[in-house]
Amino acid sequence: MVLARLRIWVWIHKWSSLACTLFLLVTCLTGLPLIFHDELDEWLSSDPAYVSPPKDTPYASLDVIAAKSLARYPNQVILSIVIDDDEPNTVVFMAPSWAAVLASREAAHWIKFDARTAAVIKESPGLQDSGSLIAAILQMHKNLLAGDGGKWILAVVAALFVAATVSGVVVYGPFMRDLKFGTVRKSGSSRLRWLDVHNLLGGVLALWMLVVAATGLMNELSGSLFDVWRNTEVKETLKKWSGPPIAVSEYYSFQGAVDHVRAVIPDTTVVNVIPPGSIFSTPYHYLVWAKGQQPLTSRLFSPVLVNARTGEVEAILSMPWYLRALEVSRPLHFGDYGGTPLKFIWAMFDIATIAVLASGFYLWVAKGRRRRLALSTSRAAATPSHGVAS
Template sequence: MTTIKSVKRWFWWHKWTSLICTAFLLLLCLTGLPLIFHEEIEHFSEKEKTQETQVAATTKPLDELLVTAQNRFKGRVVKLLYWDREHPGNISITMGDSLMSHYETDKYVIINSFSGKIEETPEVQEGFMYTMFRLHVDMFAGIPGKLFMGLMGILFIIAIISGIMLYGPIMKKFDFGMIRTERSSRLKWLDMHNLLGIVTLTWATVVGFTGVINTLSDVVLGLWQQGQLAEMTAPYKNAAPLSGKLTSLDAAVKKVQAKEALMRPYIVAFPGTMFSSKHHYAIFVQGTTPLTSRILKPALIDAKTGTLTDIRDMPWYVNTLFISEPLHFGDYGGIPLKVIWALFDIATIVVLGSGLYLWFARNKSTRDQLARLEATYHLTKEMA
């Protein structure tokens, strides 16, 4: 009796968590499929560009590239600068109406660091991939949308756990992988649902768990700002606001490179932006291996004096976020891993779709059975 009660309890959890999150999970799987291959799709859809090849052994000074960007978008301020690893030699600069302006109003300049010429001023807030990304991340609802998707991810994980607890008792009498094709359509899809569910178990758990972590990115950023960043900039808490010309960005980057010779610069956050303080360049460096290239290490350079004031490893919760994002999209092993991710994604779509079908079919079967019982009751009553 205890076993029957336990199975019924797990069935209740599996049914309702699945029903609540299935529509949103279908959206995530459908939008996630092109996002797995976002680099390849963007490369295929890019217009042919006449990008200048390397013509010198050295690149143009970063300070010179900043002036080029500022001349392109006069009246705007530089917020971020990063090295484009997908297109070596390119520097991307983010320009905002102000240092704390919303990212949706930002403009972007891509400059060839060898020639010093502007390659492109892309509009990143439009197009098919941007739409897929926003639907996948927050359904165009900002932070509330992210957190809602995180809740759906938690329900998905509960549905997976409850499905595992149901699979054992159900399959005790059957062979693994059995599909009863000779029986009703509903039984065939039930067997298919169970088989694909257990086959995609590990993948679905990894993607679901990392997806939940990714929805907490804004929370993680806030914790880092109030924790480690506040500690690193504490000596400047009562310092006078910056005024006049800032120290050379080239000199600041070289100072960090000299300190971390085995790492390479990835992003520079300018003073006053959310990733830095009002008095520092925050220069984030990364490793060179597939794993360490996902983990960033912040170094703070006094933007007035050029002094390296602090450099630290990120807290574990930030590194967890850094590692989970590429793992969520299968972005660690090149095309082979992406293809595997895509196949599991398609299998999960089938699992979700078959789950919906089974629920509707079960309800229809129940309604039909009740209708037959009611008809029999009336017929018996008339005969009496």
């Protein structure tokens, strides 16, 4: 019974690993530069340098930035205003209408402003920065440049990686029972040494790989999980607000809505303001996304509904546990929550994982070659020789 169960685990480890190896190599290779995305973005950026105003210069009003955006594109609407909490910039997303964005995401574009002077820094003709190498790498990492279909493929790959990691730990014990942990046998074939290296690296990285695979799976499912929440709990909450949509001319100011949120929720950082009419809000509210300022709460976002006529905060929506877990776990995937030293550790683990994948594939190929050679030899031995009489 024990041998039968072990064979099942070996089978699971073999085929779950092989099924996801190629995709994992892609995600590991693209994930490596993403660990240092902040540094690479700064190094590769062609944006003009920020001006250096006097110390403690306040940020420009969001209403000034919104007015400048609408002046540049008078026949369009503002989809969202994103306030960067790391650098002094504010990004305004625009499109001809929300209907145009629902028909095609390519209808949207953005303008980046200096948050202190309200001067335009950069514009992009689409949602993605066409000149950003990191943005392209991120899309490859997230969906293989294949849209929602690519996300589902990588979600399956992440689940297979979890199975491969767990089964690898289970299989490792019995096979290494007579050896010390981490032993790499120098005698014997090169395949045996590769097997020991594969087992050593896999054993050392098992917990890290499990964390990265699980958080990667959650990240791939995040859009679907958010839609479930929006179409169930949020939809039910919003039922109590009804009436005709608010005209754009009646909108309360963007800056006023943000100020009211900051007054109601102290020690909060507002990072996004979405005006009424979006698919994420109601026709009567601004949707303001805020987060805490402490190390943990800075990863936890709260959606706040602000009355679009009066600017008063009317509801702070409570996000479900699975979205909270996603928010907390997301930094674990990229290792960007502990400064540069942790980033280098994540990078070394990533490179070692590539070695695990490569060695595993080599072992499978080498085993197949040995089997074919053994079969060929046995057939040759079984074939009778026909001599010629002299």
